[in-house]
Amino acid sequence: MTSITDPIIWHPNRQELHLDLKRLLNIDSKLVLTGWHHPAGLSWWLCFVDGIEERHTNPFESLYFPIPEMLADDTAIHYLGIPAHLLSTSKRYRADSFGMLVCLSRHKSLVKTMGNNWTLFWKCYRQAKAELWTEQQLINVCNKGAVEMMHACHLPANQAAISTLTKFSADNFGQFQFDLIDHLFSELDYHQLNATHDIIFDHQVHFLLKYPHLEGLGVWRNWTSNNYDELLRTVKSIQALAQRPVLPAVNIQEQMQSCESLSALKTLQNALQDAKAQNELLNYDKPLESAYRASASFPPPPVTSTETFEAITTPSQLFQLSKSLNFNLMSYVQGINEGKYYLYRIKPDEAVVVLMLFKTNDNRVKPVIQSIIKKYGDLPNKSLMQSANKWIHTL
Known part of the structure; x- marks a missing residue:
């Protein structure tokens, strides 16, 4: 003892x-x-x-x-x-x-039989619990091999399906993963997943079930992260740009599928945004000439410029900033002339703060930050937001 x-x-x-x-x-x-x-x-x-x-x-x-x-x-x-x-x-x-x-x-002979098919064994074990099999029924199914085990779990009983399940990975396995596997085989193209993945993460399957149209992206070949927010924002931006013929000679869907990383997708997004901005700015050549004839400058700025925040006082300045930011700022021209908006360049950053102008009861102008625009329309970082908010609250 x-x-x-x-x-x-x-x-x-x-x-x-x-x-x-x-x-x-x-x-x-x-x-x-x-x-x-x-x-x-x-x-x-x-x-x-x-x-x-x-x-x-x-x-x-x-x-x-x-x-x-x-x-x-x-x-x-x-x-x-x-x-x-x-x-x-x-x-x-x-x-x-x-x-x-x-x-x-x-039943120690099963240890060698299972090999790398632990997830299949788990799926079969859990199926047995759910359907009230006896222990011997489970053992009999497992002894017949992987194809029969897949069939008993109501999954496709072929080698591609077995390989897909072997590649399925999760930090922990429970009811969520059990159900997720069923949805994977019934709703996604498991043949494609098996052909393009060495590991198929549970969080990735969960994401693709919500957005099945993204299943063909090349980015999945090297994907390991469980954070999909930036990927989804990038893809949605590219798809929105694809609704307009910004690059008519390019099949954007094929380009997306060929991108094998998030950075490659973002490069495509930037190229499309650049083309979109350039196309839109071309349409402002004539309105800009008209603006020059009507007024060489915008109305006086509601807030005096500082070293960091410089008022954009002419259509020409706005046009040049539109080019450098690859973002169409010229759409604000009419609103600026009507006293509804005013734009300020943030130095030394490549960014513009858009102010909405409201009149108070005593006929004064109250500026409120509508947005901060960076190159390609990217979101501003936290320090830039804090700087702009501090500036506006001192007025």
């Missing part, structure tokens, strides 16, 4: 680990775990002080006792004899991990 820690005792001849729950959890009972090499495999039961035993041998039974969390890895490996690689791999399957290990301990 070997003592691991004071409340935990290992009985090697019986392949049993006894845990004194009075000392561990202040419960008047003892937890007994049989080891990997026990004739009946892994199992557990509770021994109460009155001699009554509550035995648990069903591998599909939900654990109401936190057995995996109570055992340190070295305890589980050295005393219970659970193979280290199986213990490590099973942890991703959380609530199902102990039940899966119970099955494997009783």
Whole structure:
């Protein structure tokens, strides 16, 4: 009899680990775990002080006792004899991990059969729980191989589908991932996913199910991030630009699909925005000449310029800024002349702050920041926003 820690005792001849729950959890009972090499495999039961035993041998039974969390890895490996690689791999399957290990301990030939198909084994195990299979039914299905296991899980039973499921990855596996796999095979092109991915992340599948039209993007070949906000903003911007013939000789959808990184997508976005701005500015040549004839300058600025915020007082200045920012500022000309807007260049940044002008009851003008425009219409950073807000609040 070997003592691991004071409340935990290992009985090697019986392949049993006894845990004194009075000392561990202040419960008047003892937890007994049989080891990997026990004739009946892994199992557990509770021994109460009155001699009554509550035995648990069903591998599909939900654990109401936190057995995996109570055992340190070295305890589980050295005393219970659970193979280290199986213990490590099973942890991703959380609530199902102990039940899966119970099955494997009783049917050890499955360990070699599973190989890299752990997620398929988990899917089959969880399907068995949901459909109330017996343990032997699960083992019979698994012994028939991956194709039969896929069929039993109501998934496409072919090699491409098996490969896709093998590549499916998540930090933790639970009901969300179980359902996600079903949706992957019923709603997405798993043949394409399998052909273009070495790893298929659960968060990526979740994203593609919401935006299935983005499934063909080349960016997925190298994608690992779980932050899709910037990707979605970039794609939406490109798609909006694609609604207008800014580059008529280019198939924008093909260009998007050929981009294999977010930076490549952003380069395409910038090129399209540049072409759009240049096209729009060409249409302002004649209105600009007319503006010169009508007025060489805008109305007086409502706020005096500073070293950082310089009023844009002529259509010519606005036109030049439109070119340098690759953004159509000329659409504000009419609003500036009507006293509804005024624009200020922010120095030394390549940016413009747009002020909306409101008249107060005492006939004064109150400026309010409508937006800050950077090159290509990019969003301003936090420090630029703070600087502009500080300036406007001192007026």
